[in-house]
Amino acid sequence: MHRPTLPIEGLPAWAHLNDVSFHGVKVVNTEGKGYGVVSDTDLEATDDTSDAPALLTVPHDLVLNAAAVEEYAKEDKNFRQLLDAIGRRSTRADVLLFLLVQTVLASRSGHSAVGVSNPWTEYLKFLPETVLVPTLWTEDERLLLRGTSLEAAVDAKISALDAEFGLVQEKSSDIISWNDLLWAEGASVSFTDWIRLDALYRSRCLELPRSGESMVPCVDMLNHSAAPSAYYDETPKDEVILLPRPGTTGIPKGAEITISYGADKSAAEMLFSYGFIDPGSTADSLVLPLAPFPDDPLAKAKLVAFGEAPQIHVAREEEEAGNGLAAVRWASAFAHLMCVNEEDGLEFRVLQQTDGARQLRVFWQEEDVTDQAGEFEALVQTHPLAAVVRLRVVTVVQEALRAQLERLGSAVAVPAAAAASPQQRREDCVRAAMLLREIETKLLEAAVETLEEERSSLLTDRNVVAYLGLTEAAESGLAGDEVSNEPDDFS
Numbered sequence: 375m376h377r378p379t380l381p382i383e384g385l386p387a388w389a390h391l392n393d394v395s396f397h398g399v400k401v402v403n404t405e406g407k408g409y410g411v412v413s414d415t416d417l418e419a420t421d422d423t424s425d426a427p428a429l430l431t432v433p434h435d436l437v438l439n440a441a442a443v444e445e446y447a448k449e450d451k452n453f454r455q456l457l458d459a460i461g462r463r464s465t466r467a468d469v470l471l472f473l474l475v476q477t478v479l480a481s482r483s484g485h486s487a488v489g490v491s492n493p494w495t496e497y498l499k500f501l502p503e504t505v506l507v508p509t510l511w512t513e514d515e516r517l518l519l520r521g522t523s524l525e526a527a528v529d530a531k532i533s534a535l536d537a538e539f540g541l542v543q544e545k546s547s548d549i550i551s552w553n554d555l556l557w558a559e560g561a562s563v564s565f566t567d568w569i570r571l572d573a574l575y576r577s578r579c580l581e582l583p584r585s586g587e588s589m590v591p592c593v594d595m596l597n598h599s600a601a602p603s604a605y606y607d608e609t610p611k612d613e614v615i616l617l618p619r620p621g622t623t624g625i626p627k628g629a630e631i632t633i634s635y636g637a638d639k640s641a642a643e644m645l646f647s648y649g650f651i652d653p654g655s656t657a658d659s660l661v662l663p664l665a666p667f668p669d670d671p672l673a674k675a676k677l678v679a680f681g682e683a684p685q686i687h688v689a690r691e692e693e694e695a696g697n698g699l700a701a702v703r704w705a706s707a708f709a710h711l712m713c714v715n716e717e718d719g720l721e722f723r724v725l726q727q728t729d730g731a732r733q734l735r736v737f738w739q740e741e742d743v744t745d746q747a748g749e750f751e752a753l754v755q756t757h758p759l760a761a762v763v764r765l766r767v768v769t770v771v772q773e774a775l776r777a778q779l780e781r782l783g784s785a786v787a788v789p790a791a792a793a794a795s796p797q798q799r800r801e802d803c804v805r806a807a808m809l810l811r812e813i814e815t816k817l818l819e820a821a822v823e824t825l826e827e828e829r830s831s832l833l834t835d836r837n838v839v840a841y842l843g844l845t846e847a848a849e850s851g852l853a854g855d856e857v858s859n860e861p862d863d864f865s
């Protein structure tokens with residue numbers, strides 16, 4: 375689908391028409407970051423921003439979120455039909471549907487029997503054509519993510535977008551007027567268009583203190599910085615305003631005004647959502663998927679009872695002032711459930727309820743812990759073999775992180791050697807992927823080391839030594855005189 379664009383020089387006229395006011399700031403093209411907001415005059419330093427004039431004020435009726443889409447549906451009965459058929463699953467899904475319709479309307483101005491134009495129809499024309507988030511990277515560029523925490527996440531996202539697009543296509547095709555507009559008249563909307571809209575939403579939505587997850591025109595022109603000079607807020611009238619940060623030491627004319635997209639986002643999250651990594655302001659953390667043991671007969675029941683995607687979280691703590699040491703923490707609630715079995719006191723029972731429905735219940739040491747399936751780390755604490763279970767968990771997590779490191783290490787050369795046409799990889803994608811690889815390699819190495827320290831310490835624990843001794847004796851008894859020196863298989 376061709377999305378018409380307008381030069382950014384036209385934005386002040388659109389803003390004037392829609393009661394958006396700029397106060398000493400303007401939107402311009404910035405070096406390497408697309409559009410950005412710069413000061414149009416010397417802005418004075420201020421400690422108290424409560425009486426400072428807002429740099430930007432956006433009326434509430436321009437804020438785009440689930441409530442706004444619902445309002446729009448009241449004015450447009452055709453859109454309401456579409457929203458009834460597909461919408462109301464999440465704010466994101468509703469806004470994406472709205473954006474799809476508005477984009478199609480913008481590309482077919484005046485030729486459609488359905489859809490009502492509104493300020494967003496025109497505003498969308500000011501937005502950049504693409505964002506460098508990995509869902510929009512070429513397959514060749516995505517090879518650069520192999521071994522990073524984004525490898526599985528991006529694949530999963532593309533599959534989810536595919537399913538979502540299929541649903542939109544199927545449900546809207548049943549409505550003749552929408553079938554004509556979206557698919558039949560030149561069959562213009564493609565899967566890539568849907569990925570683009572998702573990327574546009576992800577990279578431009580923000581969390582408003584009162585209105586929640588929303589898109590806000592013009593405020594979405596602000597770039598991110600580790601040392602932001604401004605922040606957004608909502609007034610009692612629900613207008614969205616941009617204010618200088620308290621303590622900002624004046625903003626000279628021409629300087630870029632920035633906000634923070636969130637200080638606790640990891641490099642992978644920044645790349646995934648915004649298409650760039652600012653090493654100065656990313657949390658040193660990552661999240662990896664964790665697969666249950668393939669030969670565990672309880673694996674399926676454990677997954678169902680856990681109820682979430684099993685993961686390992688790794689994060690470097692803030693450096694303690696002065697000592698130069700930043701410890702690495704890890705956590706995996708599923709690994710603790712994964713590492714207990716029937717002989718430890720875990721049991722699954724399928725209970726029939728009074729209405730005939732069957733329900734899976736989890737028992738630990740004869741106690742029903744169905745609601746605590748994610749809390750086995752704590753539940754196991756009082757078990758006589760707590761240290762043994764912990765050793766299994768530490769071993770499992772360490773193995774998973776080692777395997778990831780190996781993939782990360784061996785994959786570095788793969789894309790460069792295997793690429794048929796490396797020159798087609800965009801420089802920004804290569805730079806971001808390499809930075810992510812470097813950040814995640816360092817973090818994984820530190821985590822493996824931390825786990826090794828805990829493992830060594832657990833191997834000297836009295837209960838662990840006794841347990842391993844018994845296991846070894848049992849094994850050597852079964853295997854005749856052979857003595858095993860490999861007490862490390864705790865799976």
Ligand SMILES: C[S@@+](CC[C@H](N)C(=O)[O-])C[C@H]1O[C@@H](n2cnc3c(N)ncnc32)[C@H](O)[C@@H]1O
Pocket residue numbers: 406407408409410501502505506577578594595596597598599647648649650652
């Ligand atoms: C909310 S929009 C900001 C306006 C955007 N620059 C534009 O052209 O419309 C977010 C996008 O801006 C870009 N961006 C923001 N901050 C950046 C930064 N510090 N470095 C590089 N790109 C940045 C990224 O492409 C991001 O997805």
